Amino acid sequence: MRHIHHFIAGKAHPGGGTLGDVFNPATGEVDAKVDLAGPAELDAAIASARAAQPAWAATNPQRRARVMMRYVELLNANLKPLAELMSREHGKTVADSIGDIQRGLEVAEFAIGIPQLAKGEFTDGAGPNIDMYSLRQPIGIGVGITPFNFPAMIPMWMFAPAIACGNAFILKPSERDPSVPVRLAELMIEAGLPPGILNVLHGGRDTVDALLAHPAIAGVSFVGSTPVAAHVYAEAARHGKRAQCFGGAKNHAVIMPDADMEQAADALIGAGYGSAGERCMAISVAVPVGEETANRLVAALKPRVEALKPGPYTASEADFGPLVTVEARDRVAGLVEKGVAEGAKLVVDGRGFKMQGYEKGFYFGACLFDHVKSSMDIYKTEIFGPVLSVLRAKDYEEALALASNHEYGNGVAIFTRSGDAARDFAARVDVGMVGVNVPIPTPLAYYSFGGWKRSAFGDLAQHGPDSIRFWTRTKTVTARWPSSVGKGAEFSMPVISKS
Ligand code: NAD
Numbered sequence: 001m002r003h004i005h006h007f008i009a010g011k012a013h014p015g016g017g018t019l020g021d022v023f024n025p026a027t028g029e030v031d032a033k034v035d036l037a038g039p040a041e042l043d044a045a046i047a048s049a050r051a052a053q054p055a056w057a058a059t060n061p062q063r064r065a066r067v068m069m070r071y072v073e074l075l076n077a078n079l080k081p082l083a084e085l086m087s088r089e090h091g092k093t094v095a096d097s098i099g100d101i102q103r104g105l106e107v108a109e110f111a112i113g114i115p116q117l118a119k120g121e122f123t124d125g126a127g128p129n130i131d132m133y134s135l136r137q138p139i140g141i142g143v144g145i146t147p148f149n150f151p152a153m154i155p156m157w158m159f160a161p162a163i164a165c166g167n168a169f170i171l172k173p174s175e176r177d178p179s180v181p182v183r184l185a186e187l188m189i190e191a192g193l194p195p196g197i198l199n200v201l202h203g204g205r206d207t208v209d210a211l212l213a214h215p216a217i218a219g220v221s222f223v224g225s226t227p228v229a230a231h232v233y234a235e236a237a238r239h240g241k242r243a244q245c246f247g248g249a250k251n252h253a254v255i256m257p258d259a260d261m262e263q264a265a266d267a268l269i270g271a272g273y274g275s276a277g278e279r280c281m282a283i284s285v286a287v288p289v290g291e292e293t294a295n296r297l298v299a300a301l302k303p304r305v306e307a308l309k310p311g312p313y314t315a316s317e318a319d320f321g322p323l324v325t326v327e328a329r330d331r332v333a334g335l336v337e338k339g340v341a342e343g344a345k346l347v348v349d350g351r352g353f354k355m356q357g358y359e360k361g362f363y364f365g366a367c368l369f370d371h372v373k374s375s376m377d378i379y380k381t382e383i384f385g386p387v388l389s390v391l392r393a394k395d396y397e398e399a400l401a402l403a404s405n406h407e408y409g410n411g412v413a414i415f416t417r418s419g420d421a422a423r424d425f426a427a428r429v430d431v432g433m434v435g436v437n438v439p440i441p442t443p444l445a446y447y448s449f450g451g452w453k454r455s456a457f458g459d460l461a462q463h464g465p466d467s468i469r470f471w472t473r474t475k476t477v478t479a480r481w482p483s484s485v486g487k488g489a490e491f492s493m494p495v496i497s498k499s
Pocket of ligand 1: 145146147148149150172173174175203204205206208209223224225226228229231246247248249279280382384410451455
């Protein structure tokens with residue numbers, strides 16, 4: 001059986017004996033064992049990061065950028081095997097895994113711009129013979145704690161900018177699918193990254209809490225569920241660290257009466273059921289405006305949902321794969337039961353789905369609910385499975401209020417032909433990322449990604465300009481040259497210009 005080790009100081013680092021199971025969700029069998037860190041492995045990761053970071057911070061930014069350039073080439077050359085490895089532990093289709101790697105790779109491409117991105121500011125002659133300038137210096141050692149659902153993209157959102165800025169990084173990936181994160185670190189070494197700058201430490205809550213408490217860690221980036229995001233944010237703050245923590249979601253799509261219904265229905269199918277709904281930007285609530293729109297939408301969705309084919313990642317015709325674990329599958333099944341008990345109408349029922357030849361796999365068929373109410377649990381809770389709920393709104397204001405008043409505020413979309421409606425919606429909706437006829441409005445690498453409300457804790461988002469701010473700290477220098485310095489002490493508050 002495969003055995004997945006930690007990756008410390010540029011090489012595989014065996015653990016102290018505590019192991020976790022890694023499943024192949026397609027077959028339901030244990031596919032590998034993963035080492036889970038104890039204090040000795042944590043100390044080793046921190047020691048290697050500490051030893052390597054000062055020289056890396058002193059390496060000029062162009063050389064750091066060249067490592068990222070080679071890394072991008074290596075990722076491209078290894079796309080297919082990385083994607084297959086990912087699908088084997090995550091369950092999603094290989095095409096979907098390629099997209100996961102691609103979106104992370106784009107952040108590494110963005111980080112190649114580090115000589116330009118991390119430039120400071122300079123004011124020549126801020127006062128008589130006085131110059132003022134600011135430097136963006138790395139924070140030191142950063143930690144990334146990542147979820148199972150994007151085992152390449154989300155680690156790269158974090159470590160690519162962090163490392164380009166001159167930091168060392170400890171990645172604590174999800175213990176559900178830990179192989180790809182290790183491969184990503186190996187490829188960084190192959191690209192020329194000095195050992196110790198990127199370490200991978202496997203583990204669960206204990207490892208996370210030990211990292212959060214460790215005085216050597218300066219910054220923490222977290223992506224996962226909201227209760228854990230809130231915990232990590234509070235713990236990081238308690239230990240005096242900067243933190244950005246991203247949580248769960250319940251993304252709405254508002255369908256206006258003038259929308260192109262065929263286009264909207266196709267978009268909802270891809271965004272609702274792709275990756276078995278295990279995406280933080282998945283659409284999980286469709287909000288048609290008006291009864292007539294709702295009837296047309298449900299009529300367009302029903303045959304499409306019925307036609308969806310779950311399957312193993314090895315089957316090229318599969319639309320989506322199994323859920324990540326048996327617990328995840330049972331949780332989704334429980335929520336669907338709850339929805340039925342609450343009185344929502346289950347228009348397409350995927351509960352009985354069985355994958356022939358893969359009876360032990362963690363499959364769940366696509367479900368479609370209609371007549372969902374905002375008081376129901378299936379509306380309030382993030383389902384994170386192949387389930388789309390239709391909640392009928394009487395008018396635009398009610399639809400806007402639904403998306404705005406939900407506790408989560410990650411992504412939202414509106415489908416309309418009206419520029420007025422789209423513009424008003426984008427301006428007023430209380431959600432961080434908005435799509436106009438775009439169901440999954442995930443910003444590209446050079447913009448920042450981040451939700452609002454209980455989808456995010458902290459004030460700086462992932463990748464894009466915010467990431468450079470998060471992974472650096474600003475130092476501001478005020479310099480005066482002797483020729484302008486007068487005689488004697490000055491006791492009043494220094495003021496450069498008096499008008
Ligand atoms: P999770 O919260 O269970 O785990 C995330 C990480 O935290 C993992 O590395 C895990 O080992 C660790 N962890 C788990 N429990 C912990 C605890 N009690 N204390 C400390 N650390 C703990 O999330 P998941 O199931 O891996 O991922 C799915 C969730 O992530 C969904 O809620 C999804 O919406 C969210 N997500 C959000 C975004 C975003 O950008 N907002 C992106 C992707 C996923």
